[in-house]
Amino acid sequence: MTKSKSSGVSMLFILILLGTNAFLLFQMNGKPLSSLFGRGSSLFSPNAQPRAIQPRGNLAEIEMSTIELFKKASPSVVHITSINVRRDRSSSKLYEVPQGTGSGFVWDKQGHIVTNFHVIKGSQKARVTFPDQSTWNASLVGVDPDKDIAVLKIDIREGKLVPLPIGESNNLLVGQSVFAIGNPFGLDQTLTTGVISGLGREIQSVTKRTISDVIQTDAAINPGNSGGPLLDSAGRLIGINTAIYSPTGTQSAGVGFAVPVDTVNFYVPELIKYGKVERPVLGVSIFNDAYLKQLIENKVIDRPEGKGGVLVKSVSPGSGAEEAGIKPTQRQEKGILWGDLIIAINGKEVQTTHDLHKFLDKHRAGDQIKVTLYWQGKERVVTVKLQSR
Known part of the structure; x- marks a missing residue:
């Protein structure tokens, strides 16, 4: 079809649509929409009741295992808010401005929280919120921008902290089930599931250095998931959710990436010891x-x-x-x-x-x-x- 013919068909369709709407408005003439369908009292049933509930039986074994995994892991996953401080020009008073949000997880019982570097990059403060909505001011321990890793610390009693068990990423297999927990779009404690779609991927960090051996997954990862854990079916940490690939760059398209836990477990202790990576x-x-x-x-x-x-x-x-x-x-x-x-x-x-x-x-x-x-x-x-x- 030529361009002129296509434009003519489109114009005809629009005219028909406008004409139909005008006709309906004319016919209704201020009457309720129900009058068009001839609704009468004979259509009502005075004996209508809620339908009986069908018993479902026990949940499937795979559902029970996913529920149990989330129950155990979710107390370890936190919501991170990065904050900048601004000065009001008229009053000279300081006020805080939220810069962004992301996810993180409890590393140990000493209060160390691990997240992505890009979650807290450029901020002056950070706050950590637990699933019970308690919020704690965090101090920055150290960062490794080359691997997109950051370690924060909060001053909190040890009994409240539940570190995630650490897994390994060198023996993962494509097709394994994985689970991502985080705070996409500010919706805290969100669980998404999927499989390992690929291994040995490479992505660029914010410093343009390559991060190797990255895990690819189809578990939905969206803005706000960054810094949250990727878990295996045993509930062990196997990666940090760090990036998505999508046409818009703002929502999941079934291609997410996680920094492998072997990399995380190599560099996080360095940051805790020295505040930096002795590369x-x-x-x-x-x-x-x-x-x-x-x-x-x-x-x-x-x-x-x-x-x-x-x-x-x-x-x-x-x-x-x-x-x-x-x-x-x-x-x-x-x-x-x-x-x-x-x-x-x-x-x-x-x-x-x-x-x-x-x-x-x-x-x-x-x-x-x-x-x-x-x-x-x-x-x-x-x-x-x-x-x-």
Whole structure:
């Protein structure tokens, strides 16, 4: 159908609709709508009664297990309100403005609450509300923006706190049942269910660093769920609900993501101990991948056939990399002397800078790793002691 014909059909439909409405209004002439249907007293039944209730029997076993899981886990899930403080220009008085809301959960009996970094990012205060509607002012213990994790602390008697049991994410299977509890759109203590839809996903944190091994689920995750727990069928924590993928970006489309509990259980103790993550570093700076690709395509430098690698730009003085003899790129009178190409760590190939960060994230400062280097056609392996950033 051509555009002109389509427009004509649409206009005809609108005229018919308007004409029908006008006709109905004219026919009613102020009379109630019921008059159009000829309702009379013969339609009433004076003996009408509520219908008898059909006994349903026992709930299904799967329903009972879900109900029991929610009963046990929900006391551990909290509603978090992030707050900013503003000054009234006329009176100079300070007043609080809610910035946003999210979810969190009890980590331990000492009052530590875990949530997403983006839930409290940019706020000056935070309040934690429990299912019984008791509200507590929270202090910020530490954050790891690279992994979208934050730890708060509240001053509360231990008997009130019910930490979630911790599971593991390295042995999850696609198809497993999962349960998300949180406060979507401010509706606290909301349970949604689904399955693990995918494993090993990657998403970007607010710092644009990649979060690896992310869990994908079709359990509905909406704004306000962020920071809440993703549980397995045993009620154990297996992830922190952190993001959704949808055309609008504001509501669930059946694709939600959770930071895996193995990542959470690695970094949360660091935040509680030090207030920050002592992220390990080699002690080198790296050229970006696009620049390295250009150098190789122009045959400025070479690398082993079929392998990737990252090119060392500089080496920090006194670092483990310097002690191990890793070569930096240097500008000389005759031109540039390119540095080492890092092609593997502990025997696993390094294709890109993302791979390098991913490998380092699995270690702590003080660990020693084997780094395979390539320089001017020769490979060598050195041992590097990682240091904190």
